[in-house]
Amino acid sequence: MVLAAVAVAQFAVALDLSVVNVALPAIRTALGFAPLDLSWVVHVYALTLGGFLLLGGRACDLYGRRRLLVLGLAVFGLCSLAGGLAQAPWQLIAARAGQGLGAAAATPATLAMLTTTFTEGPQRVRALGVWSGVNAAGGALGVLAGGLLTEYAGWRWVMLINLPIVAVALALVLAGVPAEARPARRERLDVLGAALATGGVGLLVLGVVRTDAQGWGSPATWAMLVAAAALLAAFVVAESRAAAPLLRLGLLRNRWVAGANVLVFFSTAGQFAAFYFVSLYMQQVLGMSAAATGAAFLPFSASLVAGSIVATRVTAARTPRTSLVPGALLAAVGLAWFAFISPDGGFLTDVLGPCIITGIGVGLVIAPIVAAATTGVAPHEAGMASGLMNSSRQLGGCIGLAALATIAAHRTGTAANPAALNDGYALGLAIAAALFMIAAVVAIGVLPHCRTEIPAPQPAAPAENRLEGTPS
Numbered sequence: 001m002v003l004a005a006v007a008v009a010q011f012a013v014a015l016d017l018s019v020v021n022v023a024l025p026a027i028r029t030a031l032g033f034a035p036l037d038l039s040w041v042v043h044v045y046a047l048t049l050g051g052f053l054l055l056g057g058r059a060c061d062l063y064g065r066r067r068l069l070v071l072g073l074a075v076f077g078l079c080s081l082a083g084g085l086a087q088a089p090w091q092l093i094a095a096r097a098g099q100g101l102g103a104a105a106a107t108p109a110t111l112a113m114l115t116t117t118f119t120e121g122p123q124r125v126r127a128l129g130v131w132s133g134v135n136a137a138g139g140a141l142g143v144l145a146g147g148l149l150t151e152y153a154g155w156r157w158v159m160l161i162n163l164p165i166v167a168v169a170l171a172l173v174l175a176g177v178p179a180e181a182r183p184a185r186r187e188r189l190d191v192l193g194a195a196l197a198t199g200g201v202g203l204l205v206l207g208v209v210r211t212d213a214q215g216w217g218s219p220a221t222w223a224m225l226v227a228a229a230a231l232l233a234a235f236v237v238a239e240s241r242a243a244a245p246l247l248r249l250g251l252l253r254n255r256w257v258a259g260a261n262v263l264v265f266f267s268t269a270g271q272f273a274a275f276y277f278v279s280l281y282m283q284q285v286l287g288m289s290a291a292a293t294g295a296a297f298l299p300f301s302a303s304l305v306a307g308s309i310v311a312t313r314v315t316a317a318r319t320p321r322t323s324l325v326p327g328a329l330l331a332a333v334g335l336a337w338f339a340f341i342s343p344d345g346g347f348l349t350d351v352l353g354p355c356i357i358t359g360i361g362v363g364l365v366i367a368p369i370v371a372a373a374t375t376g377v378a379p380h381e382a383g384m385a386s387g388l389m390n391s392s393r394q395l396g397g398c399i400g401l402a403a404l405a406t407i408a409a410h411r412t413g414t415a416a417n418p419a420a421l422n423d424g425y426a427l428g429l430a431i432a433a434a435l436f437m438i439a440a441v442v443a444i445g446v447l448p449h450c451r452t453e454i455p456a457p458q459p460a461a462p463a464e465n466r467l468e469g470t471p472s
Contacts, residue, residue, distance in 0.1 A: 001176025002117050003127055006110040007134045009169040013103045014138025019158045022146035022290045026155040033089050040093050043209040048100030050394040051202030055194045057108035057387015058246045064180040065113045072106030077166035084159035108386035115374045115382040122316035125371050129312030132367040133305055140301040147294030192238050193246035200231030208402045259446035260373035261392040263439045267365050268393045269400020270435035277425040285418045300359040307363020320368035321447040327364025328440035334358030335433035343422040404428045
């Protein structure tokens with residue numbers, strides 16, 4: 001029951017990452033968005049989700065994973081309703097910000113719940129494989145759902161579709177996940193660390209996502225990036241001195257955790273960018289409709305699920321590294337194949353084959369990477385590790401997509417004809433392939449070869465020491 005509840009909850013959050021994108025033109029027409037303001041429908045969600053993931057992860061450890069999951073789902077559902085009923089641009093943007101906050105609480109809670117419910121080994125690997133597969137399938141199916149809903153039901157349903165999914169998730173959590181006992185004495189939340197992390201990550205995401213309007217050379221962009229770097233540096237200093245840190249820096253001495261977070265950053269950067277370019281290629285070069293474009297991603301979704309199933313079985317028998325290395329290499333091959341797209345091409349000749357290869361490769365990566373990022377992590381730090389991994393995923397997606405979109409636009413130039421657009425998208429896909437190659441190198445060079453190279457988890461400090469501020 002726990003696995004079913006977590007899977008449905010994560011599916012709702014993952015679906016929302018992509019379901020809105022296809023509906024943006026319809027949203028602009030219906031609510032009267034200015035062209036530059038429309039991007040905030042996507043950006044504000046990334047901003048609040050990315051900025052609050054570390055805080056949400058640590059709050060799971062301190063206040064209970066079930067409580068944070070219920071709270072996050074409730075906020076996410078209510079804001080989805082508000083977005084579906086929005087009558088003005090600011091109302092939809094505010095609703096999207098609220099969805100990001102709800103997701104920042106729910107996402108690390110789902111992952112932490114699995115790592116504390118299932119013992120480390122094959123049982124946990126299978127559970128995390130389901131989580132990863134559902135997470136990836138939700139993002140992939142969001143494109144299909146967004147296209148179909150926008151074309152046949154109206155754009156508001158890309159928001160309202162979340163309501164029945166959230167209702168099912170809440171029912172499963174309340175009925176099947178046991179309530180956690182309240183600790184007799186509770187550790188204090190690292191308020192300074194939370195403020196610095198949220199501010200630093202938030203400014204980093206904001207600076208990156210606004211490059212579509214301001215450019216990478218803009219003084220405003222550099223001001224935000226420098227301020228983000230300063231806040232994150234201050235966060236590292238503060239965490240090294242905190243008695244109960246938001247992120248214990250010693251966690252990064254675990255090679256599984258450190259390597260998995262670097263790997264997830266590069267692989268997600270490549271995956272998000274590939275999704276973006278292939279979607280634009282099918283619509284703006286091949287002339288496919290939104291619904292047809294969404295349906296064209298079904299082979300990718302099926303291949304991804306197949307890859308996830310294989311990866312789960314391999315990882316359960318051996319180590320995450322066994323699946324991560326060939327998966328990253330296979331995804332790189334698929335994306336390199338994608339880079340040969342042609343303005344005179346078609347779905348069968350230019351999309352289907354690389355879609356299947358890339359999907360299998362991504363599936364082989366996303367399933368074991370979660371197991372790697374939580375290997376050797378103590379139960380009382382499960383939320384911390386979950387928040388860290390999801391922050392790496394979000395930052396990789398935002399930074400990778402923004403950087404590669406800028407590079408592709410520079411290659412395209414001012415021309416808007418299919419041939420020029422095709423050249424830009426092909427370059428972006430080639431760089432996405434290179435990012436997966438980097439991920440493969442990280443998997444080979446950083447991740448341990450066997451499970452015996454797992455550090456002993458850091459024990460929880462006595463409650464009285466934590467309350468008095470004595471370092472653990």
